[in-house]
Amino acid sequence: MYLSVDAGSATPLFEQLVAGIRAQVIDGSLSQGERLPAARELAESLDVNVHTVLRSYQVLRDEGFLDLRRGRGAVVASRVRDYAQLERDIDRVVAEARKLDLTANALTALIRKAYE
Amino acid sequence: MYLSVDAGSATPLFEQLVAGIRAQVIDGSLSQGERLPAARELAESLDVNVHTVLRSYQVLRDEGFLDLRRGRGAVVASRVRDYAQLERDIDRVVAEARKLDLTANALTALIRKAYE
DNA sequence: CAAGTTGTTCTAGTTGAGCTAGAGTAATTA
DNA sequence: TAATTACTCTAGCTCAACTAGAACAACTTG
Numbered sequence A, B: 001m002y003l004s005v006d007a008g009s010a011t012p013l014f015e016q017l018v019a020g021i022r023a024q025v026i027d028g029s030l031s032q033g034e035r036l037p038a039a040r041e042l043a044e045s046l047d048v049n050v051h052t053v054l055r056s057y058q059v060l061r062d063e064g065f066l067d068l069r070r071g072r073g074a075v076v077a078s079r080v081r082d083y084a085q086l087e088r089d090i091d092r093v094v095a096e097a098r099k100l101d102l103t104a105n106a107l108t109a110l111i112r113k114a115y116e
Numbered sequence C: 001c002a003a004g005t006t007g008t009t010c011t012a013g014t015t016g017a018g019c020t021a022g023a024g025t026a027a028t029t030a
Numbered sequence D: 001t002a003a004t005t006a007c008t009c010t011a012g013c014t015c016a017a018c019t020a021g022a023a024c025a026a027c028t029t030g
Helices: A013-027 A039-046 A050-062 A084-099 A104-115 B013-027 B039-046 B050-062 B084-099 B104-115
Strands: A066-069 A073-076 B066-069 B073-076
Touching (some): A013 A050, A050 A066, A104 B013, A104 B104, B013 B050, B084 B104
């Protein structure tokens, strides 16, 4: 499982981890039932604190992407869904936003408003 | 111009202001050339510090939505654009994300990745 | 059963972004 | 000239994020 974090980024480390893992579940790089590295292990390999990784795992559990069990570890949840249409929709809205010279912040803020 | 902020929200006050004003420019409630309240004035009416409002104005200037001039105030920039398609695309991607039980955070993170 | 693995929970200290406050400066308008 | 208004600078406060260490509970493995 490939992951990277940027300590200098404005987005929190735990959010970067969440985003990275979630994206891999959605695009299929991580598949149902697959086991993730132990939190302590991933933390060391990314040079990040264990608690930061654990927080990310817990967010992903709350969102339904992971199953967490003591002793067993973190496993990609069985969440039967087809993300193909979503990916097309995302590509389309991003292209349109680019055409209008909107920043990523502007677009995501608009989407957040539409989500209310 | 209607605006409201929630001091208890996780999203920063200045971001809430930016999002609110930007959304009104995009949906046409605020139109090109229209003058916004003076920063001091808006700050008082929202019970927020002047610097917070000024920061919002400056972000919106950087994004091309406002023109700022000392003595004159903040004016909606002439930015001839048609946002109709964008709004349709946003509605579509939000509907799809809802259908897939994605949180707003999850969707915006995916979009941010697609924007890179 | 015993030992090892791994997530969970708790306390605690550090750092930086966001917010507030006050004062003064510079450009524009009336 | 006087009023308006954005800009800049300093300074202090608060809270989320991050780190660190320790103990605990559930599960697996030999």
